[in-house]
Amino acid sequence: MTSPATTLPRPAEPSEAFDSADLIRVTGGTPLTGEVTVRGAKNLVPKAMVAALLGDGPSLLRNVPQISDVRIVTGLLEAHGVSVRQGEQPGDLILDPTSVGRPDHAEIAAHAGSSRIPILLCGPLLHRIGHAFIPDLGGCRIGDRPIDFHLDALRSFGAVVDKRPEGLHISAPQRLRGTKITLPYPSVGSTEQVLLTAVLAEGVTELRNAATEPEIQDLIAVLQKMGAIISVLDNRVIQITGVESLSGYKHRALPDRLEAASWACAALATGGDILVRGALQGPMMTFLNVFRRVGGAFEVEDEPGELGIRFWHPGGPLSALALETDVHPGFQTDWQQPMVVALTQAQGLSIVHETVYEKRLGFTKALIDMGAQVQLYRECLGGTPCRFGQRNFMHSAVISGPTKLHATDLVIPDLRAGFSYLIAALAAQGTSSVHGISLISRGYEDFGSKLADLGAQVEFPS
Ligand code: EPU
Numbered sequence: 504m505t506s507p508a509t510t511l512p513r514p515a516e517p518s519e520a521f522d523s524a525d526l527i528r529v530t531g532g533t534p535l536t537g538e539v540t541v542r543g544a545k546n547l548v549p550k551a552m553v554a555a556l557l558g559d560g561p562s563l564l565r566n567v568p569q570i571s572d573v574r575i576v577t578g579l580l581e582a583h584g585v586s587v588r589q590g591e592q593p594g595d596l597i598l599d600p601t602s603v604g605r606p607d608h609a610e611i612a613a614h615a616g617s618s619r620i621p622i623l624l625c626g627p628l629l630h631r632i633g634h635a636f637i638p639d640l641g642g643c644r645i646g647d648r649p650i651d652f653h654l655d656a657l658r659s660f661g662a663v664v665d666k667r668p669e670g671l672h673i674s675a676p677q678r679l680r681g682t683k684i685t686l687p688y689p690s691v692g693s694t695e696q697v698l699l700t701a702v703l704a705e706g707v708t709e710l711r712n713a714a715t716e717p718e719i720q721d722l723i724a725v726l727q728k729m730g731a732i733i734s735v736l737d738n739r740v741i742q743i744t745g746v747e748s749l750s751g752y753k754h755r756a757l758p759d760r761l762e763a764a765s766w767a768c769a770a771l772a773t774g775g776d777i778l779v780r781g782a783l784q785g786p787m788m789t790f791l792n793v794f795r796r797v798g799g800a801f802e803v804e805d806e807p808g809e810l811g812i813r814f815w816h817p818g819g820p821l822s823a824l825a826l827e828t829d830v831h832p833g834f835q836t837d838w839q840q841p842m843v844v845a846l847t848q849a850q851g852l853s854i855v856h857e858t859v860y861e862k863r864l865g866f867t868k869a870l871i872d873m874g875a876q877v878q879l880y881r882e883c884l885g886g887t888p889c890r891f892g893q894r895n896f897m898h899s900a901v902i903s904g905p906t907k908l909h910a911t912d913l914v915i916p917d918l919r920a921g922f923s924y925l926i927a928a929l930a931a932q933g934t935s936s937v938h939g940i941s942l943i944s945r946g947y948e949d950f951g952s953k954l955a956d957l958g959a960q961v962e963f964p965s
Contacts, residue, residue: 543756626700
């Protein structure tokens with residue numbers, strides 16, 4: 504079967520970083536002005552696709568963007584016998600798991616290094632076929648990103664984990680049982696792992712120190728539609744009562760607040776004005792507060808059928824600030840990189856303390872090459888001490904601005920850094936070559952056309 508997303512570009516492998524077809528040329532100096540639309544969240548859609556594996560019948564997921572993470576998960580699900588096809592409306596995906604079976608390991612192994620989503624297939628596969636094979640994971644190289652919480656949680660449900668050179672073989676000798684789990688850190692993926700496993704486990708599962716990101720709340724909404732019983736209690740506690748079976752679902756994915764914030768930062772850094780259709784105020788409140796403190800202006804449109812947020816630079820100097828990334832409801836780590844680019848244009852010293860990923864400030868080296876003044880520190884600056892404070896990671900930044908940026912050659916290290924480099928190139932004087940743009944396609948739908956529609960001078964040489 505041909506999936507709707509099979510024509511999407513594949514994410515870059517490290518060896519492809521200088522592929523001449525994987526390049527965009529950006530000429531800076533033009534304020535971005537106009538409208539863009541964001542569709543379903545990259546950090547929800549693949550998980551909702553995985554949830555479809557739990558159902559007895561087909562599911563309909565709406566508002567699905569054409570990003571390569573969707574294509575990767577489509578391939579993984581198809582390898583397990585799930586039929587994935589386009590529905591009637593643009594962005595509709597129909598996922599039918601009725602013929603799920605044991606996959607060909609070579610086909611699964613071909614997905615090694617492509618994404619972090621395969622680990623989330625464990626619970627649903629253990630329930631459906633009693634076994635899961637998980638190849639090496641991919642995902643952005645923004646920290647070590649271990650999966651110890653995932654594996655500990657699966658063992659706690661009664662799964663057996665066998666680590667072999669080709670990947671993980673996980674099995675369920677009997678029906679998984681509800682359990683009590685306290686996460687060492689409110690990890691998004693581990694919370695999703697527990698949810699996707701507990702819904703069909705026997706008995707009650709209590710998860711403590713859970714992540715509560717809006718994308719997780721939306722996944723809980725999907726699972727509830729399927730027949731799951733999930734209570735989100737105070738203090739990061741989630742209680743799941745296992746049920747015997749789940750049905751398919753019909754769900755419209757919540758819009759991508761991380762992409763929306765990226766466009767907002769692009770408006771700020773280029774002195775522009777962008778209406779982001781689909782953006783919602785609720786899941787972006789923390790971002791909006793920071794955007795306002797820096798000196799950006801925004802206006803929320805919340806009439807039915809006209810949802811969106813307009814972001815613009817109101818003129819005059821931007822203000823430096825101290826900022827710390829955190830789990831929800833804190834300032835999301837995925838907002839950090841685009842905001843750092845905007846802060847290079849703010850007056851004075853800004854401090855950014857990255858507490859979620861130990862290596863997510865490494866991308867600033869290229870900004871320094873463009874003329875930005877950024878100093879990295881091992882200490883926890885400007886906020887509360889975090890897990891990385893005593894561990895020798897350069898995870899705090901001091902940004903001195905405003906600085907004029909100039910064009911250069913850029914090589915994208917990870918998804919958000921990639922979009923941030925585009926913003927920097929758009930704010931800079933001259934023409935930059937940005938290599939490795941297929942990494943951006945993992946999470947930003949049709950970004951080249953969107954940029955061109957906003958008046959950016961961009962060119963795809965191939
Ligand atoms: N962690 C562990 N052990 C584990 C799992 C996580 O130590 O078993 C640590 C990580 O190393 C990290 C922290 O916990 O320091 C948080 O990781 P988390 O599990 O929350 O991240 P994730 O689920 O792998 C998702 C998003 C990321 C986003 C983070 C945080 C997806 C596919 N990815 O990753 O998105 O930054 O949550 O919100 O949903 C992005 O969109 O650019 C992106 C990287």
